[in-house]
Amino acid sequence: MSELLLEVKGLKKYFxxxxxxxxxxxxxxxxxDDVSFYVKKxxxxxxxxxxxCGKSTTGRLLMRLIEASxxxxxxxxxxxxxxxxxxxxxxxxxxxxxxxxxxxxxxxRHSVEQILEEPLIVHGIGSKEERxxxxxxxxxxxxxxxxxxxxxxxxxxxxxxxxxxIARALMTKPKLIIADEPVSALxxxxxxxxxxxxxxxxxxxxxxxxxxxxxxxxxxHISDRVxxxxxxxxxxxxxxxxxxxxxxxxxxxxxxxxxxxPDPDLKKQTILIEGELPSPANPPSGCAFHTRCTExxxxxxxxxPEEHNLNGHYVACHLYNK
Amino acid sequence: MAELAKNTSxxxxxxxxxxxxxxxxxxxxxxxxxxxxxxxxxxxxxFFIIIxxxxxxxxxxxxxxxxxxxxxxxxxxxxxxGTDDFGRDIFSRILYGxxxxxxxxxxxxxxSVVIGTLLGIVAGYYGRWIDAIISRIxxxxxxxxxxxxxIAVVSxxxxxxxxxxxxxxxxxxxxxxxxxxxxxxxxxxxEYIMSAKAIGMRDTRILFRHILPxxxxxxxxxxxxxxxxxxxxxxxxxxxxxxxxxxxPEWGKMLADSKNYITQxxxxxxxxxxxxxxxxxxxxxxxxxxRDVLDPKMKQ
Numbered sequence: 001m002s003e004l005l006l007e008v009k010g011l012k013k014y015f016x017x018x019x020x021x022x023x024x025x026x027x028x029x030x031x032x033d034d035v036s037f038y039v040k041k042x043x044x045x046x047x048x049x050x051x052x053c054g055k056s057t058t059g060r061l062l063m064r065l066i067e068a069s070x071x072x073x074x075x076x077x078x079x080x081x082x083x084x085x086x087x088x089x090x091x092x093x094x095x096x097x098x099x100x101x102x103x104x105x106x107x108x109r110h111s112v113e114q115i116l117e118e119p120l121i122v123h124g125i126g127s128k129e130e131r132x133x134x135x136x137x138x139x140x141x142x143x144x145x146x147x148x149x150x151x152x153x154x155x156x157x158x159x160x161x162x163x164x165x166i167a168r169a170l171m172t173k174p175k176l177i178i179a180d181e182p183v184s185a186l187x188x189x190x191x192x193x194x195x196x197x198x199x200x201x202x203x204x205x206x207x208x209x210x211x212x213x214x215x216x217x218x219x220x221h222i223s224d225r226v227x228x229x230x231x232x233x234x235x236x237x238x239x240x241x242x243x244x245x246x247x248x249x250x251x252x253x254x255x256x257x258x259x260x261x262p263d264p265d266l267k268k269q270t271i272l273i274e275g276e277l278p279s280p281a282n283p284p285s286g287c288a289f290h291t292r293c294t295e296x297x298x299x300x301x302x303x304x305p306e307e308h309n310l311n312g313h314y315v316a317c318h319l320y321n322k
Numbered sequence: 323m324a325e326l327a328k329n330t331s332x333x334x335x336x337x338x339x340x341x342x343x344x345x346x347x348x349x350x351x352x353x354x355x356x357x358x359x360x361x362x363x364x365x366x367x368x369f370f371i372i373i374x375x376x377x378x379x380x381x382x383x384x385x386x387x388x389x390x391x392x393x394x395x396x397x398x399x400x401x402x403x404g405t406d407d408f409g410r411d412i413f414s415r416i417l418y419g420x421x422x423x424x425x426x427x428x429x430x431x432x433x434s435v436v437i438g439t440l441l442g443i444v445a446g447y448y449g450r451w452i453d454a455i456i457s458r459i460x461x462x463x464x465x466x467x468x469x470x471x472x473i474a475v476v477s478x479x480x481x482x483x484x485x486x487x488x489x490x491x492x493x494x495x496x497x498x499x500x501x502x503x504x505x506x507x508x509x510x511x512x513e514y515i516m517s518a519k520a521i522g523m524r525d526t527r528i529l530f531r532h533i534l535p536x537x538x539x540x541x542x543x544x545x546x547x548x549x550x551x552x553x554x555x556x557x558x559x560x561x562x563x564x565x566x567x568x569x570x571p572e573w574g575k576m577l578a579d580s581k582n583y584i585t586q587x588x589x590x591x592x593x594x595x596x597x598x599x600x601x602x603x604x605x606x607x608x609x610x611x612x613r614d615v616l617d618p619k620m621k622q
């Protein structure tokens with residue numbers, strides 16, 4: 001088993017709901033509720049879930065772009081959650097992020113060269129000539145050309161911009177890249193190009209990815225292991241093929257059965273989930289999924305399920321209680 | 323990497339098309355140039371600026387040169403705009419007056435832009451209690467009629483042109499502060515600010531390299547329009563005797579001095595009034611034109 005790069009223990013983020021004249025706290029949204037996982041060096045961990053389940057919040061918590069309410073994040077034996085501001089800035093050299101919207105994640109007033117050079121300036125890497133050279137190299141790496149350096153983001157297509165976003169994340173030679181829905185804003189044909197680019201780069205630079213997406217097909221394509229989130233909780237985590245072939249949690253089963261199969265003759269059984277996604281401000285007692293689960297038992301309504309380890313296939317469900 | 327090379331070949335053909343694109347500033351100038359009213363505004367403003375610069379060389383008389391035998395002369399070939407109650411040439415005084423009005427307009431607005439922008443950025447970016455304090459101060463200042471506030475400031479500092487300038491700068495601070503604050507509030511939610519943080523950037527760099535340049539265009543527009551208001555406010559303070567002191571040829575002061583002669587010598591009022599109106603009109607037209615050019619929502 002390869003080394004751990006990142007370990008997350010009991011991560012929580014409760015957003016306060018304030019209201020009234022004095023802005024008093026009236027409740028809280030449990031965006032991320034007790035999530036634990038680890039990432040090994042060189043692998044890709046996919047995180048899937050429907051919108052509002054806390055995937056993006058998890059990604060942002062890992063970079064401490066928002067502060068966690070509780071829990072520990074350990075990156076290379078250093079605890080990110082306890083770092084001072086200046087330590088945090090240094091560690092951000094090793095952890096970079098690719099954002100969802102390539103139209104919003106690049107400053108419209110900076111040229112591509114300025115955008116790509118900035119991480120190097122911020123971390124004081126290289127002389128001016130070295131930085132310019134690296135910008136050109138990196139543009140080639142992501143499949144653009146060095147003459148693109150003088151252009152502005154609005155002169156590029158969505159796919160090209162996402163390549164710029166990826167190039168920016170690579171500038172400081174990070175160890176971990178957190179990709180928050182990096183392809184969901186792109187056309188399907190462009191998605192494949194960008195995904196393959198990310199795979200190629202991973203090999204070339206020996207990167208580790210945390211890949212956050214809602215598209216099950218995309219996640220399957222790129223991930224080594226996949227975690228499934230529901231209402232702020234990580235309910236299942238397993239090797240990619242194992243999870244897709246042999247899902248254990250009723251939610252994962254339903255989710256996978258909803259993926260369309262491109263074969264009209266193939267009969268498939270769709271498990272329909274009934275009801276609405278409960279509000280994370282007022283999550284159900286016990287197992288968060290019990291209100292919609294087809295296999296709900298009495299214990300599900302009262303007790304939050306423990307995480308069971310079935311030969312490296314983690315699942316949080318009472319069905320697997322021994 | 324082979325497939326990457328493939329899709330760049332398509333981009334190279336695109337390159338030829340893109341190279342012909344005009345740079346953004348040129349595009350902005352072209353659409354400003356098409357706006358006839360804005361162009362008229364710019365012409366008026368430039369006209370007054372030139373007048374202000376060349377006043378000492380073209381003015382036929384000195385601005386405090388009194389010829390008591392020539393009091394209250396109507397416009398003639400000797401005195402184009404006539405003379406006032408001290409026998410001073412109104413045309414010369416208006417030329418010199420352009421210096422004062424533009425100077426007050428420009429520097430008071432510059433002062434309020436700088437202070438207002440700094441306060442607005444701090445309030446918008448850091449939020450919480452610091453925003454609450456700054457915003458409430460702005461609210462209090464805006465609750466007063468601005469001229470009343472200016473009078474209060476001048477009466478504390480003492481009446482003079484410099485203090486009028488300070489007063490006008492002070493009363494305009496909340497306008498710019500609020501404008502910048504609201505702009506910063508929306509820009510700090512943008513993903514590129516999040517990505518700047520993720521890169522490991524310091525707050526000061528984020529503020530001055532990313533947030534400020536993206537929030538400055540409405541400030542430029544507002545500043546142009548505010549110069550017009552500042553000129554009026556300076557004239558109003560001058561009229562009340564709280565701004566420029568005699569014998570300075572401030573247009574508002576000239577109006578005040580001649581108001582008693584409105585029936586006998588209307589030209590003593592008419593020409594300074596026209597000068598104020600024209601300058602203000604020029605700045606307003608120019609500001610409107612700039613807004614059309616700089617506001618991205620008006621584009622396409």
